[in-house]
Amino acid sequence: MSRLKVGAGRDPRAGFRAEKRDCCVSVPQGLLKAARKSGQLNLSGRNLSEVPQCVWRINVDIPEEANQNLSFSASERWWEQTDLTKLIISNNKLQSLTDDLRLLPALTVLDIHDNQLTSLPSAIRELENLQKLNVSHNKLKILPEEITHLRNLKGLYLQHNELTCIPEGFEQLSNLEDLDLSNNRLTTVPASFSSLSTLLRLNLSSNQLKNLPAEISGMKRLKHLDCNSNLLETIPPELTGMESLELLYLRRNKLCFLPEFLSCKLLKELHLGENQIEMLGAEHLKHLHSILVLDLRDNKLKSVPDEITLLQSLERLDLSNNDISSLPYSLGKLHLKFLALEGNPMRTIRREIINKGTQEILKYLRSKIKDEPSQNDPVIETAMTLPSESRVNMHAITTLKILDYSDKQTTLIPDEVFDAVKSNIITSINFSKNQLCEIPKRIVELKEIVSDVSLSFNKISFISLELCMLQKLTFLDIRNNFLNSLPEEMESLIRLQTINLSYNRFKILPEVLYRIPTLETILISNNQVGSVDPERLKTMENLITLDLQNNDLLQIPPELGNCVNLRTLLLDGNPFRVPRAAILMKGTAAILEYLRDRIPT
Template sequence: MAARGRRPIPPKAGFGAKQEASDGVHASILKQARKSGQLNISGRSLTSVPETVWRINIDTPEEGKTVSMDDPDDRWWEQTDLTKLILASNWLTELSEDISNLPALTVLDVHDNRLERLPQALGTLQNLQRLDVSRNRLTEIPICVAKIQSLKSLHVEHNQLTSIPEDIGTLMFLEELEVSNNQLTALPASIGYLSKIVKLNVSNNKLVSIPAQLGSMNALKQFDATHNELTELPTEFGSLQSMEQLYLRHNRLLHLPVLKNCVNLKELHLGNNQISEITAAHVAHLPAISILDLRDNKLTALPEEMGNLESLERLDVTNNDLTGLPFRLGAITSLKSIVVDGNPMKSIRRDIVMRGTQEVKKYLRSRIEEPVTINNGTSNGVQSSKGQSGVIGGSGEGVNAHDVKQFKLLDYSNKQCKLIPEDVLKVAAEGEVTSVNLSKNCFTELPEGIMLVSDHLKELNLGFNRLPKLHPDIGLYFRLTFLDLRNNLLTDLPSDMSSLKELREIILSFNRFTKLPSVVYSLPKLEILFANDNKLGSIEADGINRLSCLATLDLQNNSIGQVPPELGNCTHIKSLQLSGNLFRIPSPAILAKGTNAILEHLRSRIVA
């Protein structure tokens, strides 16, 4: 801190301890400020700043008139000039021009007051680095502010500004500019001269455009223009090489320029605009993106190149016009959240969407066409032996060992096989896979050796096989949460399945069940049950009511002749599908109204 520099201004008459106290600032506070160089008198309901504050570097303190000069605790003549002054959360309507008496100030904080103007003397504070005048009643940034060449941080948010002066461009050392929540309709072109700006917040204004010169702000890392009236961004925006966070939500953007040089961009928030397209070119220049917010736009498709975003952690496409997602999204290991609510998804069943990100990713992965082939013992130059990174699993067909371990997924589907090679099972066991897909094969029984992966297995897909029955050993897969048995020849399930206490979803569609197996009613955590397209003749309402977690029940296209009214008491069911059966009540008109209407209608038919 700077040493005291006494100016030849005489003290004012009657300036003593009593007046200091009556001004709202006790002498002890001023005494401490002289030692530390910092004065905080915020939240004191002050309507004006006491003169003692403006003259703290000038006047001889009262203690200097009475205390011995030999007392080491009262060496007032060694006081430090004030460098930090906090006047926040008072009722100040103005600041005195006497602020020029505090030339050593590096921080001036007067936020949350009632200031309507700033003193011209601010321009003399050439050591000032931080100025906070936010939450006041200012209608302009005076020219004097542009004269503070040392300024690094300027907060003017929550005022009544209608413009920013061109002189703002002279603040060559400015690193942070906050002008949000004002009435700005434009930004000056000179803003591009602020080459050291790291953070710029212009949100909650009335901006209709951004000057192209903003593309010259080479140090800019965070730009927030949320809640404005922007219809487009200049192409120069793509030159912001340091940009890491870009907030553009709640504007009127019709398209996004290709951000060619924004290689460090980690967060891109484009929600609540009118953007209709994100192209492969957009995606190609976002290698570091981790958060991509595209919600509430007009997107009809996303490019397959989205699968190249290896750092993507969150994707929000809520309320668009998407009918599907790029399959390769499912292979992005860093992706922790996909939000797709409010889209007319046709290629992804709603029940999959309702189960969350991991289920969506699993489905997308299952749709990726694996271009894996083996020629003379190699695949793309990699040996297809039982190594850890090559293709294994028989001649002409196989799986990649590295992928099995990386994704904890064994996908041995669509092989038309009757058994699983030992080397495949060994790699799956070593990789502690949690998901196994054996669909579209020729299995007539639970494959031998599958117990090798039972310790960690949570998801098992045996759909599209030829199973006439399920081996009781299925009850040993205690960790199972998902079991797909669709398109087999099943007529019943083993009672041993009652041990599957973690099972949340079971798919029994397209089999030969004439009634729901009783063991189903003993699965305490079952949330989703698909039994459509069987030969079910009845519904056991009491059994279904015991499934207190059941939210989705699909019994479409069976031979159900009567729906018991007691089914209406199963209010925990959020999605009930009953069409394509023999019953006449509820009528098709009731069924068309949805689950709540069906359940209400059934309850109304219960005889007291």
């Protein structure tokens, strides 16, 4: 009825004629009609330099169809149709918005990212129902004070603008859960941010912050804090009292030392790479009970404390490019899935061991622990004749939970090896450096307990179904074999996180890998891979490391740049011309940014 009143007292066709003249080219009438039914209008990528008046007045003016029909079906009763709640006008050429924005008071979502806006109209305060506002990738230098009146706002996205400050009263956004201020020119964070008590995610990366206010610890529900790429020299000790914090990113700053994370008991990921940290002590580690990822690459660390073993949940440890010459042997007791040591003057571990990857490094460290086998451990003789093959390492089975029959140059694994397990719980199998042509069938007997399997440096040419039945498998090393494909049945490995396929005969990235969503690390260097599917890689949300070095990639698809979850992408040694070596040397973030900039629009 409200729309009928607006139209009273004038020629209803006049409103239609104005609307058609304004919109006939840029906004099809069918799109407006559908928007009146759905409450949603998407005008993204239409080369608009201004928002047509008919869009602002979609809830006000009598539509074209009212002038063409004398009777209406239930689906065409325009006066009963919904008000616009979602408006997307991203990827256009808008330089400003008018105060006619107030004519859409029912909006809950307004997405105007990737335009050329230098300001927002003061009328934005009247969008009282707005829950999501995306103004990222524009040219905003200031925010209007009126934005603080959007009390129902839950998501505010302001990244990639030119903001130098935050308006007073920002703390009034009492329902805000997600705030992205990254890639601006901020030099300070208001202390009043502490009142954003509902905030779950705060992104302040790529600004010019020299410090964080101690009051930030008042965000009691904050789970994700990203301060990468700033000028931070210290972290306020109060930050360590943020009990809900799970992800903390502090990479590319100027930190020289760390605070003690006393109360961050839920912290799962701590990223401190590319700083100037010289010391890591027990006091920095002892409260990180839940930590899964610890990134310390590109710092100035000289040692790793024995107390590193306190981090019993740790899965990924990056110590690349420091000044570490030795590691505590106790590090081998951790159940790491990824350990990076490249770029350190390591003296106690041979380079060839480091090159073999995480599990070989851990195995080496464990072998150096002064823990002699018990005299009560039985020695099981096998039917093999060579001395090196004549016994099973029971100490490894009972103490380290490893079934180790490696470096025997045998063509088959004796039954006695599997028999030796008996009722013991083992988590790892190491049959590397033998002459195996196929995977031992009895491996299936361990399907409910084994999580790590190494079959590297053998002569295996196919993966048997027995391996695909290891339901708890998280780590699989089958490099240096004769493989050129993987079976579809590997899709059933629903916990697999790391797979090493280097030095085989693959010509494409095995299709089944795209269907294993838990994969975090794929190592497939030194094969003959000629192509990858960036769209399918993008769906692998957990994939962090992809090693494609020394393959046959003639070109790198720009869409690979959309795989923003990748933290390590290795492409050296392929015959493509771009990206050039200078880009590759800058690291993964630079490569992905370079590729994204070349995606056809």
